[in-house]
Amino acid sequence: MGQTIDIGRRIELVPLDAHFGDISIGLYRQQDDSGPVYRVFTYSRREGVEDRIAFVVQAMEVLGGMEPAEGGRLRFHCGYAHQLAIKRVFLEACKLDPAGPVEPRPLQILDKKSGLQIQVLSEGDGVYRVTAHGEGKDRERRISFIAGGLMKLAEMDEVSGTLDQVAFPCGQEHDALVGLLLVRAPNVRAVLREQEAVASRGVLAAPSQQDG
Template identity: 60%
Template sequence: MGQIVDIGRRIELVPMDSYFHDIAIALYQQHTTIGPSFLVHTYSRIEDVSQRIQFVVDAMQTLGGMELTESRLLRFPCGTDHQRACKRVFLEACKSDPMQLVESRPDTIFDKKANCDMTVLSYGNGRYQVTANGDESGKERRVSAITGGLIKLGDMITVDEKNSDQVAFPCGCSHDALVGLLLVRAPNVRAVAREQQMTASRGVLSSPSQQE
């Protein structure tokens, strides 16, 4: 009789990996002695699948500023789960072209609606400010929209009512790489939600015994 291993609770799924034989890859969360940790896992036994999983793990470290534990699990250095943000890091890592160098995202994007650059400034202790250059009208509204996007995508919080352009991580630690990743998606959170719904409806992750 085979031994049942608890790999944690599944929190995100890529049902068809377009870069590797359309396999299903999932992200699991575990509660360990050092805090919340994450496992990238697939039930596929295709040759070289371990290399594909390792690529995703490495990409998550680069894109989200995550680190590996002694047990080869992923975690944030602050020890907090940041679950919603971690799910986004996982999805973006799976989208990364394995033939291209994976690099952390910049802290500036060009916002088409405001027709100007939007930059996130880090003030330390997990606190960030969204700024817009130029004199284009409506940029304050776009700053507010992007700030709201960061809050939704990263479970960040508003600093105070007087500083509506500032957000922070509840853990009080800086996550610059993670913010750069979230900034790309923050201008259009609705599109992100639609994408996640479509992905979730495409399939499920099944163990080999369930696939027979």
């Protein structure tokens, strides 16, 4: 009899990996003594698949500011799950060209809709403040909208009495994670629709259904 692999509970799926022969790759949540940990897994036996999974894991470390855990898994240094945010980290890591550089995203973007330069500042204790610079329009409205986008993408909390500040419930800094999500925050509705579409497509294929 084959050995059963306990890979945990699947929380996200890339049904067709465009960078590696359209295999399916899943992100799984597990629990150990330190808290939630995450595993990237595929049933594919295609030659080179171990290197592909290792690349995705390493990219997630960089893009999400995560740290390695035992057995090739990942965790956040704060010990929190941040489950919605890690789904985006996983999807973005799978999109990266393996031949290109993997670098953390800056805490600054150009908001194309308003023409404003958006910058996010860490205020300490997991609090981040959204600022805007330049000659663009609707400054206060765009600041509030982008702060709201970060809340939706990372399950951050609104800082009471403000429209420009959001906070991680763990109370710790996650600069790399905020930089990654900031790119998507101005168009958060489209991002959430994309995640719903990915979640509704396919399942993680067993070895007999994948090449290799």
